[in-house]
Amino acid sequence: MGIKGRKNYVLFYVFFILIMLVFGKYIKILNVNNSINITTTPVFNSMHRQDSDNRYTPLKKYYIIIDPGHGGMDKGTSYGNMYEKDLTLKIARYAASYLKSKGNVVFLTRNEDKLLGLDEIGDKVNSSYADVFVSIHVNSLSDNNFSGITTLYYDINGYQKNERVKLAESIEREAVKNDSWKNRGIKRQNLAVLRYSKIPGVLVECGFITNAEDRARLSDEGVLKRLGENISKGIIDYLNENHKN
Ligand SMILES: [Zn+2]
Known part of the structure; x- marks a missing residue:
């Protein structure tokens, strides 16, 4: 070179x-x-929201996702022309409007008579970044003596077990407060919809359609409204308690 x-x-x-x-x-x-x-x-989980001083403090506004069980061609359980899918949508709508009136943000997995796959519900729940997930159902049994409300939770190897138990207890306690509902307590049950959820989630069985007294309650719009509101109060109580620290 x-x-x-x-x-x-x-x-x-x-x-x-x-x-x-x-x-x-x-x-x-x-x-x-x-x-x-x-x-x-945007981070929707209220655990992670910051106040104006950049401190991580809980706000009183929560994000809640409610799943009205069944829908479309899946009627759920039924008695005559009374279908679980219609009752769950009514209760969920009453719950949603109560929660919204208290300044919370509410998502419904469905707000129409439509069938969703279990994986579809799971995707909606996990992409919602909500604080809690509550699925609404109605029970049935061949023995028509069984009545009352029970709240189901499930944890995989203890995942969020404390939160899930506390959420179930809080909802069960409030749900039975009016209209002489029987308190059937909470129960751990392996259900796909609870298994898929990465956020604390429970499933409320709102009475037995096969029991005459529960059915009378479920036919009463006023009872459904109070039930939706009481379930909501249980959700808010849990969130206020859980986000204190
Ligand atoms: Zn159901």
Whole structure:
């Protein structure tokens, strides 16, 4: 390589370094923007919301996802022309409007007579970033003596067990407060809809359609409204208690 060749080589090398510096900085800027985008994505879980002083403090506004059981061609359990899918939607709507009136954000997995797959419900629950998940159902049994409300929870190897038990207890306690519902307590049961949920979730069995007294309650719009509201009070009690610290 002659002197001229070496000079060209050095010039090219300096030019190359300059290009790399500029290009590298540009990549760095892109990266910074990316990380900013990630951290400024709206975070819906109220556990992670910050107040104006940037302290992580719980707000009284919660995000709740409610699943009215069954729908569409899946009527659920029934008695005459009384279908579980219609009762669950009514109770869920009453719960949603009560929770919204208290300033909470509520998602319904369905707000129409539509069938959802269990995995579809699971996806909606887990992508909602809600604080809790509550599925509404109505019970039935061939023995028509069985009556009352029971709240089911499930944990995989203790995952969120305390939260799930506390949520179930809180809802069960409030759900039976009016209209002489029998308290059947809470029960651990392996149900797909509870298993899929990554957030604390429970399933409320709102009385037995096969029991005459429960059926009379379920036919009364006033009872359904109070039940939806009482379930909501149980949810709010749990959230206030759980987000205290
Ligand atoms: Zn059901």
